[in-house]
Amino acid sequence: MKKLINAVDAVVPEALAGMAAAHPGLLRVDPEHRVVYRAAPKAEGRVALVSGGGSGHEPLHGGFVGTGMLDAACAGEIFTSPVPDQIVAATTEVDRGAGVLHIVKNYTGDVMNFEMAAEIVDMESGIEVATVVTNDDVAVEDSLYTAGRRGVGVTVLVEKIAGAAAEEGRPLEEVARIAGAVNAAGRSMGMALTSCTVPANGKPSFDLPENEMEIGIGIHGEPGRHREPIAPAAEIAKRLVEPVIAELPAADGEDRGVIAFLNGMGATPLLELYLMYGEIAKLLDTAGITVARSLVGDYITSLDMAGCSLTLVRATDEMLRLWDAPAITPGLRMGA
Amino acid sequence: MKKLINAVDAVVPEALAGMAAAHPGLLRVDPEHRVVYRAAPKAEGRVALVSGGGSGHEPLHGGFVGTGMLDAACAGEIFTSPVPDQIVAATTEVDRGAGVLHIVKNYTGDVMNFEMAAEIVDMESGIEVATVVTNDDVAVEDSLYTAGRRGVGVTVLVEKIAGAAAEEGRPLEEVARIAGAVNAAGRSMGMALTSCTVPANGKPSFDLPENEMEIGIGIHGEPGRHREPIAPAAEIAKRLVEPVIAELPAADGEDRGVIAFLNGMGATPLLELYLMYGEIAKLLDTAGITVARSLVGDYITSLDMAGCSLTLVRATDEMLRLWDAPAITPGLRMGA
Known part of the structure; x- marks a missing residue:
């Protein structure tokens, strides 16, 4: 195996640190929760977008944090879902009083952990969370890690288009509708x-x-x-x-x-x-x-x-x- | 060999065609001369920038054609200098009456062909051409294809910074000075x-x-x-x-x-x-x-x-x- 890494168990946190160093004007990273945030948070009253998933798909998702796209991205281990704690931390941090949209690729672990996080957030702070699950891959009906179609490329387009809708000040219900429409059309x-x-x-x-x-x-x-x-x-x-x-x-x-x-x-x-x-x-x-x-x-x-x-x-x-x-x-x- | 190609001798023209198809608002491609141009040419009276070299280094150079960077990029065969005809065609096409800067990586074939093209342009049309040769690679003193240091990464920064100077309306002598300064500092x-x-x-x-x-x-x-x-x-x-x-x-x-x-x-x-x-x-x-x-x-x-x-x-x-x-x-x- 030929890779530009140090220890195999340090790849994700070290890559996140490098990402933060490379983009100080755009991003900040919470190393404890492994969440990538915008350097300058969104204004109050706007819907926030949180995504995340296993690492190894870069620039997805951390590279799409910024004006017009995501507010936070939770980085799991390589090809492994982030845990609910990470998603709870990110959701709570980015909420600006208008609710948070979770963008989740359709893999069993991701769907379960984002769902659990949404429930915890609801109990702990009452922040309103809507979720869109992307499932655009026509290759297989079910897969190793998925019931139903896998979520792949359309996720990038959902993050761009729903991100723009949130930036315009649309309410959560609208942003979620648009995200769902892009996924359904992809x-x-x-x-x-x-x-x-x-x-x-x-x-x-x-x-x-x-x-x-x-x-x-x-x-x-x-x-x-x-x-x-x-x-x-x-x-x-x-x-x-x-x-x-x-x-x-x-x-x-x-x-x-x-x-x-x-x-x-x-x-x-x-x-x-x-x-x-x-x-x-x-x-x-x-x-x-x-x-x-x-x-x-x-x-x-x-x-x-x-x-x-x-x-x-x-x-x-x-x-x-x-x-x-x-x-x-x-x-x-x-x-x- | 595993590659997404058709015939090996069609790689460069087919990739250029795909590039034009992917960026219709930004680029146009002259398939005969294998030159990438801006879709919307620069205003009269501004210095134009032409670069080029062997293909296989994408996005360099064709991907840096556009507002604030290059006016044209000449694509040679893979790892092979473009020929003088291509460079003459590009230089003549993009001149807006203020002269043209050639940005050339220091490889023997590239330097020779850009030099020859500048002489032909001078004889044929009297367009003023200045040249910066990038030579930033400290790895080896001379190499297989180079006398002196090879031109590598600094070329991207020269194209960005000199391109911005040209866009501001600086005269050719100034744009060339700035390009040379970036190379010398890199x-x-x-x-x-x-x-x-x-x-x-x-x-x-x-x-x-x-x-x-x-x-x-x-x-x-x-x-x-x-x-x-x-x-x-x-x-x-x-x-x-x-x-x-x-x-x-x-x-x-x-x-x-x-x-x-x-x-x-x-x-x-x-x-x-x-x-x-x-x-x-x-x-x-x-x-x-x-x-x-x-x-x-x-x-x-x-x-x-x-x-x-x-x-x-x-x-x-x-x-x-x-x-x-x-x-x-x-x-x-x-x-x-």
Whole structure:
């Protein structure tokens, strides 16, 4: 195992410390609870957004803390849910009297711990909490760690769009509705050329022969749909576009096109990601799907896995307007 | 070789096409000359900036085309200089009557081809061209492809800071002076955990045993200073910080600190990069060096190499002001 780390059990706290050092103007980190906060808290009366999950998916979630996106992100151990204490601390800290939205990827541990935290917060302080659980991955119906579809790429778009709604001063019920609408309109599919290696395990999570790829992979190295020989990028693009389109909701009213998000898994060069995006754009065009907005890069990664995932969200005018709103975070910066 | 590509000889044009598709509002691509331009050209009377070099270092250079940075970037084949024709086309296209600055990394082929292009432009159209050659890598005195130090990470900072100066309307002589000052104030050092694989070669550029790392590696897989057993991140940080500090110019007047840039080589997870930055920040603090600004991420990569490089620039007030100016590019976005 080749990694830029010290001890395997110190990876998460040390990475959080480095993140705080790298972005002193944007972030502060509570090392005890392993929570990333905005350096400058939001104004009173605004809805706050808390997310979190296992580490190893950076910049998700800590990199999306900042103006226009999250107020706090709780970092679990690598590929392990944060515990309720962390989520309670974050929720209590960021509440500005208007309630808190929890954005949770659909994995059993995450859903359970965020639920438990919401109950504790309700008992302890009466802060109103709403929750959106993202479940956009069409690859598998259930998985190792999930009942129902897994939450993957759409989570980034939910954090951006719901974050903008909160920044505008919308009430909790509205922010939660918008977050739920983005999730409901989003579908994703991923693929891997290589496994990731979890530091504590010291070896690749799975074996993938030199001439094979895995289609439908999860962001923790969970098995996907099938393996097949490595194909040209144009063929790989079809393996992602076709199943996503097949389950993409139809436009409700006038067609505003999609937000297309091609995500790198952590060890995929940007050169290859752009090439893949070119292939995907051609297929979408052929399918009569208009790309209203696009995002290409490493946003929800799986440690050192090589591969990519495609997320499409059927857009509405409201989503596009909130997508274009300013965001000032280490991981995503737009219009400000 | 596992890559998201079609044919090995189509990688660069297809990646450029995908880049154009991904950023229609920011970029346009001339596929014939393989040049990336701003979608909206700069106003008349402003100095224009042209850079370029071998592909495989994305987002450098095409990802830094946009307001506040470059006007055009010429893409060579992977790890191969662009030819003079490309540079002539780009220089002629972006000139707004105030001259053009060429930003060139110090590799023999790049320097020669940019020089030849400047001569052709001078003969053909009389456009004034100034050139800054970056040479910040302290690892080796000469290298496989270079007489003198190699140009690496400081190139990103030169493009940002000189780009801001050009956007302000400074004359060519001033923009060139500022670019030269950033380069002169900058020093870098890189390391690799793994080799990169050039698609046309189909196998890793060099063999690095499972328990070794290479210190002083170049961005094309050129040999560095030495190999040694993999060490903890805190030790690796020393291998980078000490030689950079040893050759870092002293402050000229009052000490404004440094711009610290920790770069990922393409396959390094952001989690590890942040962890490394934390170690580097501690060492700089111990050495009495104040970090005035920091940048952490994949900005000048080496295909799918795992590793990182550190660049420090001894800052002046002028550099910091220009660093903070707005930039709207696919690869780097600041304050706008």
